[in-house]
Amino acid sequence: MEKIKEAKSSLKKARWARKVSDEALDGMLEHATFRSDSRKSHIFRLGDPSSRFYGLLSGQVRLTIPAETGDEFIIMDVTKGRWFGGTSLTENAPRTADALALVDTEIVEIPASVVRETAEKFPRIYKNLFAEQSLYVRLLCNLMASMLFFPLKARLANRLLMLIVLDGRREGRAAYLETTLSQSDFAKLVSGSRQQVNRVFRQWNDEGIVNFADGQYHIPSVKRLFVESKSTAP
Incomplete structure (x- = not known):
């Protein structure tokens, strides 16, 4: 019962479930199951069937695109209260990424078919999911353009802006x-070296663009960081 309450609280905070009735949320959670995944274990892998939608109750999950060379491209880290695996909600296509637990995690999972059936009765869910997926597509398109065409400093700024949208205040x-x-x-995240990233953060700290203190990044002016994300200067 306690886990159901926690899962419902998580649902209420999710963008795709906002302003959705308790009846709809309770109906979906009737079919929910809970799982624990240990550190460095996979929730799913690239190419796996996509039939479930996941909510992170505790821990942290990293979404990556792996390469046969052993390298990987990090898409994003999923934190507590976030939901992932949304491609399963619109089609039964294979997973497009790996999902790896970075630490011990607690996850609630809902069958995608249940979410779709509930959305037929409560169309706001579809409206919210459409907005949610549109946001992710915009962020990923900006990220891809940054990775392909911009120098490291701009790529790092773009990543920070993406994190602010998803998890910032x-x-x-x-x-x-x-x-x-x-x-x-x-x-x-930006296909660079730690030394390069350290150099950029030091420069930003000196210029008052990004400061790190008390375990959090402070960006005094998001507009200035946005300008950095469009800069072609190395």
């Missing part, structure tokens, strides 16, 4: 971001 022109990503992780 806005206060006027400023933003705050709490993340467990290390600078080595950021280096993987």
Whole structure:
């Protein structure tokens, strides 16, 4: 019962479930199951059948695209309260990424068929899911353009902006971001080296663009970071 309450609380905070009736949420959660995944275990892999939608109750999950060479491209890290695996909600296509538990995790999963059936009765779910997926597509398109055409500093700025949208807190022109990503992780996110990333963060700190203190990044002006994301200067 306690896990159901926690899952419902998580659902209520999710963008795709906002303003959805308790009747709809309770109906979906009647079919929910819970699982525990240990650190470094896969929730799913690239190419697996996609039949379930996942909510993260605790822990952290990394979504990546693996290569046969052993390299990987990090899409994003999923944090507590976020939902992932949404491609299964529109079609029975194979998974397009790996999902790896970075730490011990607790997950609630709902069959995609149940979400679709509930959405037929409560169309707001489809409206919200459409908006949610549109947001992710925009963010990923911006990310791909950045990775292909811009220097490391712009790629790093773009990643930070993406994280702010998904997990940050806005206060006027400023933003705050709490993340467990290390600078080595950021280096993987932007296909650079840790030394390069450290150099950019030091420069941004000196210029008052990004400061790190008390376990969180403070961006005094999101507009200035956006300008950095469009810069072609190395």
